[in-house]
Amino acid sequence: MSNSSTVRWDPELIRRYDLSGPRYTSYPTAVQFDPLLSPERLIEAGLATADSDSPLSLYVHIPFCEHVCYYCACNKVITRNRNKAQPYLDTLYREMARSAELFSKGRLQGRQVDQLHWGGGTPTFISHGQMTELMSALRSNFNLRDDDNGDYSIEVDPREADAETIAVLRQIGFNRISLGVQDLDPRVQQAVNRIQPLEMTQQILESARSEGFRSINMDLIYGLPHQTPESFAATLDTVIGLSPDRLSVFNYAHLPDRFRSQKHIRAEDLPGPDAKLQILHDSIDRLLEAGYVYIGMDHFAKPDDSLAIAQRSRQLHRNFQGYTTHADCDLVALGVSAISQIGDVYFQNEHDMGAYTRAVESRASAVKRG
Ligand SMILES: C=Cc1c2[nH]c(c1C)Cc1[nH]c(c(CCC(=O)O)c1C)Cc1[nH]c(c(C)c1CCC(=O)O)Cc1[nH]c(c(C)c1C=C)C2
Ligand SMILES: C[C@H]1O[C@@H](n2cnc3c(N)ncnc32)[C@H](O)[C@@H]1O
């Protein structure tokens, strides 16, 4: 789409593609990984094609959540035991030192980190002290910017943060934030086990604004149990009233055999394909009317947001994490199940916490396949 003020809408086309296929959320799809290459050979191949001048993008995965949201398809560990965080961080530090040595030392010395993202799970599950220490460790291993000109973002669950958390995040160097909202309807929230009153989201949003975060994103999901075109329109109107800089509106992927907690969601409570299509259609119309620009896939942004500006100047790029204004970065990803991209090669870390920990303990790397 070159001209962002309108979206061409072709119901025929949509029906034709209303099939299950490999999901776009995960490019490359699993089949494109080659399990036969050893991790060492992979890393060599990536290093051989890596560009020594290109900036770096860093991703850190923090998998813990205190409560399970039934719909969730993310790689996470549900626990109330905060003592689990430190051993994981210790493993992460070990992996980090090795990754820095491989990808930011020697020939690749000093590559500037233009993009940093902490995702999860719930990154704010760890304590303020642990977050501060994690950022310091990243700074001492990689060349982080200190001029606030990088895109340094974090996923925040409003139920797991307060004004002080937001202040700490800003202080340690984050300038973008993404809030998980999903749906504001109490009935939907109940059905997905995620009770999050509007006031909670509002408070975190206000804190983020007053701390000077330059971009605030919110995640919504359509297709959740008990949603109707009317109920989702109400959620969307309230969200538009909150005026986030960006909005992600994800299509709920219901795969209960793969994501066990989705078995708590009854198929008969889900909106049917027609209702879902109506919700999507209404949402796009409503967002365009409210002045948002359609970036592509699930993403919308205000016209003055860097993604929208990049789209107009044709500088918009997509990697497997989503849209980005950074074309040329190699991506170094740390943590359980994280995926890196160095030169022409993708690497995936061990998915399972035990396997990840053992791999880092024995060889300081958890790359499983690429
Ligand atoms: C942070 C949350 C999410 C991530 N992925 C999804 C969410 C909500 C969505 C998702 N990811 C996968 C599926 C399954 C679909 C299927 O066809 O089976 C769904 C609904 C699987 C998946 N995700 C990634 C890969 C490579 C795969 C397929 C391979 C596999 O089975 O392991 C990559 C990936 N997942 C997330 C991110 C941020 C990401 C890329 C960096 C998290
Ligand atoms: C990272 C974001 O992924 C979205 N998310 C989590 N699980 C699913 C799913 N099964 N289908 C679609 N989106 C999902 C949430 O909106 C979360 O905030």
Ligand code: SF4
């Ligand atoms: S949606 Fe976020 S908070 Fe909920 S289970 Fe998934 S990762 Fe955890």
